[in-house]
Amino acid sequence: MDERRLLELFEQKKYIEIKRELSEMNEVDVAELLDPLDAHMTLLIFRMLPKDLAVEVFAHFSMEQQLGIINSVTDKELEYIMDELFFDDMIDLIEEMPANIVKKVLKSTKEDERKLINQFLRYPADSAGSIMTIEYVDLRKGITVKEALTHIKETGLNKETVYTCYVTDRKRTLEGFVSLRTLVTSDENLLIDDIMENEVIRVNTHDDQESVANVFRKYGFLALPVVDNENRLTGIITVDDIMDIMEQEATEDFQRMAAMAPSEEAYLDTGVFTLAKHRLPWLLILMVSATFTGRIMGKFENVLASVVVLSTFIPMLMDTGGNSGSQSSTLIIRGLATGEITTHDWWKVLWKELRISFIVGVALAAINWVRLILLEKTDILIAVTVSITIVVTVMASKIVGGVLPLVAKKLKMDPAIMAGPLITTIVDALALMVYFGIATVLLGL
Amino acid sequence: MDERRLLELFEQKKYIEIKRELSEMNEVDVAELLDPLDAHMTLLIFRMLPKDLAVEVFAHFSMEQQLGIINSVTDKELEYIMDELFFDDMIDLIEEMPANIVKKVLKSTKEDERKLINQFLRYPADSAGSIMTIEYVDLRKGITVKEALTHIKETGLNKETVYTCYVTDRKRTLEGFVSLRTLVTSDENLLIDDIMENEVIRVNTHDDQESVANVFRKYGFLALPVVDNENRLTGIITVDDIMDIMEQEATEDFQRMAAMAPSEEAYLDTGVFTLAKHRLPWLLILMVSATFTGRIMGKFENVLASVVVLSTFIPMLMDTGGNSGSQSSTLIIRGLATGEITTHDWWKVLWKELRISFIVGVALAAINWVRLILLEKTDILIAVTVSITIVVTVMASKIVGGVLPLVAKKLKMDPAIMAGPLITTIVDALALMVYFGIATVLLGL
Incomplete structure (x- = not known):
């Protein structure tokens, strides 16, 4: 079903047909289809959906549509949605909504859940704690495979994933994990303790989401357990959420390296003024810092005046320096992001860039x-x-480009923002000073 | 266990201890631990591992270690490895190995498998066909949940995933899918036909891996079925492989936008000459094209000679133009990569960049x-x-930066390579022409 057909059926009041066709679609596609419709129509169609599909569609709506739905549905309907929504989706929602809506939402949740929400809201932004969910399957030590499967059969539909089950003791300490694949292929009388994996790769609630994503990618996991400082299981993160985070982290690095304030919002959905606001500060900083480059040229005005042809090489020298530097900085920034390079590697990077830049420069x-x-x-x-x-500029640019991201990382600053946009300015100034320095000596000016 | 402990135990010939400790580790960590060791020692320890772990570790080895193992093991051992290796890992292996090794590897595979390998090797690079695997669970229409679970219990351990099972008819036409979660939470006497999802989101063998990754991210799937042009199920792609591809595609775009030949190899593992070779061509192209910018300045040599101060603004103007352009091109290139922007949006992009650039420029x-x-x-x-x-340059840069990636995409060229590195050069020339044009008129030169 596409938008035209939906509007057609809606106009002809063929609601049963709409319900039937939407029910067969993936929830992501239903949300995409309804998202552009006006609030009234969305609500009408939203209410036609089977309840479980409706909640899934709700989780995929844009914030505007979610707001519209929350404002329009009855308290009972809202209670149902909040009850069925996965915990991580609810936290996302609460974090983005205006205060009055948050109040309304919290009223629809149960007392004990509210406590948990408050606890989750305190995790640092972009930490493992802020993206984890609490709907995991935990199995007690000592039960059999059959008992585990029965437990999953009874509770599995409300879990974010049932494919990795976590084994804990009475104090919620994480002791092991067992995959559903192992469970369904094992003899049903075996004890969980005998088939579980004891070595559990885990992350801490305060770990950064980018490093969590790197763990997922390295091991190819479907889910990762999140523990607190006492090693108690507090939540899990599933791979579907991690894919979004990988994409978002890469996009943010692209934006920072192109001298923009990073934004999670889609380009086409972002207003012109917001986009301008994201772009202006760094352009301004770089424009002002580029005037220092101009100052350097000003100092050598007499050199330029006597040999005007010197100025015609300036664009080429500046561009070559800038390009050389950003080649190196890009590789290092990306390597730091994917975890392939660490700050301990600074000497290897320096030595490598020194040799590469010599070859390339010459x-x-x-x-x-x-x-x-x-x-x-x-x-x-x-x-x-x-x-x-050229030789000196290329070498200097590549060394600055290679080392600056590592310095930024070491100083706990974002390498993408500290190293990306600044490289060109630093390299421009370097190139000009070298150029005029050599010219003054060689041409005897 | 870390490398030091391994070497210590190895020296003391405590092989049973080594075997015990390695057996408890994740295969990725074992591979990482053994990878830096010399071929002889690796082979010795590799042979100590339990057979199933050994194959998993082999799949995660670097190509050098894989080559070493293949060259050293007996034909029988190699046969076992090839038999147990997942099909997609075997294809990866064969694609990277030198011809004589490929011959040896193929000798260890069975006749019918060899035919399949040849078929898979013909899929275009970076297509869905080239990354899919054949170890999926397919269920026949008409069987019950109980029969399906028994089937999974018997065959599940050799499948890449058992969490999404595909339902096919006798002609291998893909008819639906059912998740293991649905199977274990359903009544065991139900028919597969009644609980399966009929609307299957699928990809074609010839689809590009980047668009496959976007489908995964959009829907949060754990696996996707790959069909041929007759809609027959030919393989599946699992999410763990897609995470690698997402990372690799983003890294390639970073490299292309920073004017480098993309490479899958890790920075620290790549030789100096290879890295130089990746960087030199674009630097050369851009250096030569920047000389055209110099020519423009040369044409206005008399203007520069009479008002030398004009040249001191050139770095600032060029940098501001370059930065403005790359802000826009980065957002559009990234939007095209994630599927958020398509070439149909060219008018929206143009109109948006026009307004943003006016605000920012002024x-x-x-x-x-x-x-x-x-x-x-x-x-x-x-x-x-x-x-x-400044106003004209910022506007021109942002429009060129916004539209050029779309033009590249439309012409089936890579936006990252065609738009990224070239923006600066185009913008530099534009900025200078505008600058001297206005100067000539206003200053009456």
Whole structure:
């Protein structure tokens, strides 16, 4: 069913047909289909959906539609939605809603759940605690496979996942895990204790979501247990949520490296003023810092005035430096994000970039030399100046580009924001100083 | 167990202890631990491992270690490894190995498997077909839940996943799917036909892996069925492989946008010459194209000579243009990669960037104006020239940056490579032409 057919059926009041067709669709597609409709129509169709589908669709709505639904449904309906919503989705909702709506939502939850919500809201943003959910299957030590399967049969439908079950003792200490695959392929009289894995890879509630994503990717898990400082199981994170986080973290790094304030909102859904606001600060900072580069040129105004042709090489030198630097910084920033490179590797990075930049710098300078001397018949001293500047600039850019992200990381700053946008400015200034320095000496200005 | 303890135990010949401790570890960690060891020692320890763990560890080895193992083990051992290895891992292996090793590997596979391998090797690189595996659970229509669970119990251990089972008819046409969660929570006398989902979201063998990753993320699936053009089930893709692909595709885009040849190899493991080779071509192209920018300046040499101060604004103008353009191009390239933006949105993007760039351009120009007039007491005509150039450059950069990736995509070129590195060069030339054009008119040069 597409939007046109939905509107057509709606106009003809063929509600039963709408219900039938929507019920067969994936909840993500239903949410996508209803999201652009106006609040009144959405509510009408939303109420036609089978209850369990409705809650799933609700979880996938945009915040605007969620607000509209919460404002329009009865207290009883809202209670049902909140009761059925997975805990992590509810926390997401509460974090984004305005205060008066949060009040209404909290009124629809049970006393003990409210306590838990408050506890979850205190976890730092982007920590494992803030993205985990509490709907996991926990099995007590000492039960049999058959008992475990019965337990899953009874409670499994309300769990975020049943495919990884966690084994805990009475104090909720995490002791092991067992996959549903192991359960269904094992003899049903075996004890859980005998088939569970004892070595459990786990994350802490305060771990950063990016490092959690790296653990998921490394091991290919479907779920990871989250424990507190006393090693008690407090929640789980499932792979479907981690895929969103991987995408979001990569997007944020792209934005930061392109000198923007990161945003989770989709480009097409974001207003022009918001987008402008995200872009202006860094452009301003970089514009002002680029004027320092201009100052350097100002200082050498007499050099420029006497050999005007020198200025025509400036764009090429600045661009080559900027590009060289951002090649290196990009690799290091990305390596830090995926966990492949750590700050301990600074010496390896430095040594590697030193050698690469020498090769690349000399190669570029050589090609440029041929072009200047053979094709453009440039003055030999100017060609020497330009060529040496290329080698020095490429080497300096790559070393700054390689090391700056590591320094940022070490200082607990975001490498993407501290290293990405600043590289060009630093490298520009470097390139010009080297260029004019060499020119002054060689050309005797 | 860490490397030091392993070497210690190895030296003391405590092989039983090594076997015991390694057996309790996750296969990924075992592979990581053994990977840096020399071939002889790796083989010795590899042979101590329980057989099923050994195969899993083998799948996670680096290509060097895999080669070493294949070259050293007996034909019978190799046969066992190939037999137990998941099909997608075997295809990965065969694709990367030198021809003589491939021959040895193929000799260890069965006749019918060899045919299948050849078929899989023909799928385009980075297509769904090239990353799928054949170890899925397929259920025949008409069987009961109990029969399905028995089938899973018997065959489940050799499947890549048992959590999503696919229902096919006699012609292998994909008719539906049922999750293991549904199976274990349903009455065991129900028919599969009655509990299966009929609407199956599927991908084609020739779909690009990036779009497959987007489907996974959108729906949060654990597995996706891959069908051929006749809608026959030919394989499945599981979420653990997709996480690697998401990371790899993002890394490749980072590399392309930073003007490098993309590489799947880890930075720290890549040789200096290889890294230099990845970086040199684009630096060269961009260096040469930046000389055109220099030519533009050369054309206006007399303007520069008469008003030398004009040249001191060039770095700032070029950087601001470059940064503005890459802000826009980054958002659009990333949106295209995640599927949030399509080429149909070109008009929305254009209109949005037009308005954003106007706001940003005017704001930057205004701030710059204040600085020039109040702080630097710049000549008013020069200040006017610089300010107008900022507005025009920012607008032109953002429009080029927004639209160029869409044009590249439309022309079936990679937006990241076609739009990323080229934006700066295009914008530099634009900025200079606008600048000198306005200067010539306003300053009457």
